[in-house]
Amino acid sequence: MILIDYKDTRPIYEQIVERYKTLILKGALQSDEQLPSVRNLAMELSINPNTIQKAYAELERQGFIYTVKGRGNFVSGDSGLVDRRKNEYVEQILALVREVLEIGMSKTELIREIEAL
Amino acid sequence: MILIDYKDTRPIYEQIVERYKTLILKGALQSDEQLPSVRNLAMELSINPNTIQKAYAELERQGFIYTVKGRGNFVSGDSGLVDRRKNEYVEQILALVREVLEIGMSKTELIREIEAL
DNA sequence: CATGTGTACTATCAGTGATGGTACACCTAG
DNA sequence: CTAGGTGTACCATCACTGATAGTACACATG
Numbered sequence: 001m002i003l004i005d006y007k008d009t010r011p012i013y014e015q016i017v018e019r020y021k022t023l024i025l026k027g028a029l030q031s032d033e034q035l036p037s038v039r040n041l042a043m044e045l046s047i048n049p050n051t052i053q054k055a056y057a058e059l060e061r062q063g064f065i066y067t068v069k070g071r072g073n074f075v076s077g078d079s080g081l082v083d084r085r086k087n088e089y090v091e092q093i094l095a096l097v098r099e100v101l102e103i104g105m106s107k108t109e110l111i112r113e114i115e116a117l
Numbered sequence: 118m119i120l121i122d123y124k125d126t127r128p129i130y131e132q133i134v135e136r137y138k139t140l141i142l143k144g145a146l147q148s149d150e151q152l153p154s155v156r157n158l159a160m161e162l163s164i165n166p167n168t169i170q171k172a173y174a175e176l177e178r179q180g181f182i183y184t185v186k187g188r189g190n191f192v193s194g195d196s197g198l199v200d201r202r203k204n205e206y207v208e209q210i211l212a213l214v215r216e217v218l219e220i221g222m223s224k225t226e227l228i229r230e231i232e233a234l
Numbered sequence: 235c236a237t238g239t240g241t242a243c244t245a246t247c248a249g250t251g252a253t254g255g256t257a258c259a260c261c262t263a264g
Numbered sequence: 265c266t267a268g269g270t271g272t273a274c275c276a277t278c279a280c281t282g283a284t285a286g287t288a289c290a291c292a293t294g
Contacts, residue, residue: 012251026219070259070270071271090217092213099139100203107231111231111232113211117214128281156240164284167283168284
């Protein structure tokens with residue numbers, strides 16, 4: 001479910017955050033489904049529990065999961081997540097598109113590339 | 118010409134690299150035009166010469182400038198730069214597009230957003 | 235030669251990601 | 265109630281990286 005890429009320059013906790021965000025947004029994890037415990041996931045990935053803790057805290061801060069002390073971490077049921085995330089993506093994409101247009105790429109060529117996906 | 122954003126999380130040398138890449142690709146700097154000397158730019162930006170040195174070394178490594186020892190750094194005349202850079206942008210954009218499509222955004226809506234730019 | 239250029243070092247500092255370890259509070263199953 | 269699993273909060277330490285400070289040297293130009 002979760003894999004760490006040590007060649008990735010991003011910190012481990014950030015990779016975990018991104019991975020869970022993706023899993024949740026794609027619907028691979030159901031609402032209120034329980035995540036591995038801090039200690040279990042740390043064992044499984046052979047990393048420190050504090051690193052998992054940091055990742056989970058960030059996921060909670062962003063509304064992707066919620067925490068019940070003494071019980072565990074669970075997938076949030078917030079339905080607005082997907083829409084908010086879509087907007088983030090669109091903003092990122094548009095920013096890149098603006099830059100590539102500025103160095104002379106044509107909008108139609110770019111759209112053709114996207115159509116071809 | 119060059120501005121440092123201390124709120125930016127990226128390191129200073131990286132901001133300088135990106136800034137010059139953009140200036141060169143947009144044609145704001147002519148081929149063989151001389152860049153500020155390591156010491157001058159460091160003074161102007163109130164940062165350490167070593168940081169500028171690091172940025173210039175990276176720009177040279179990527180082929181955006183060339184160095185003549187004892188004379189200075191100059192804008193490269195490599196005409197393939199723009200095309201290579203375009204491809205980099207397209208790859209980045211397509212990667213993001215794939216992700217946003219996976220969470221349920223429609224391709225036509227996305228294209229509409231790009232058209233609207 | 236003097237000056238301005240790039241280059242190469244070394245040492246040091248600060249911030250951050252990650253680890254290791256301890257301790258405590260909470261919940262649930264038995 | 266107790267034991268064991270859960271999250272949480274610390275603290276100390278280490279490694280890496282970005283940045284600074286300073287020195288020294290080689291090269292090019294006037």
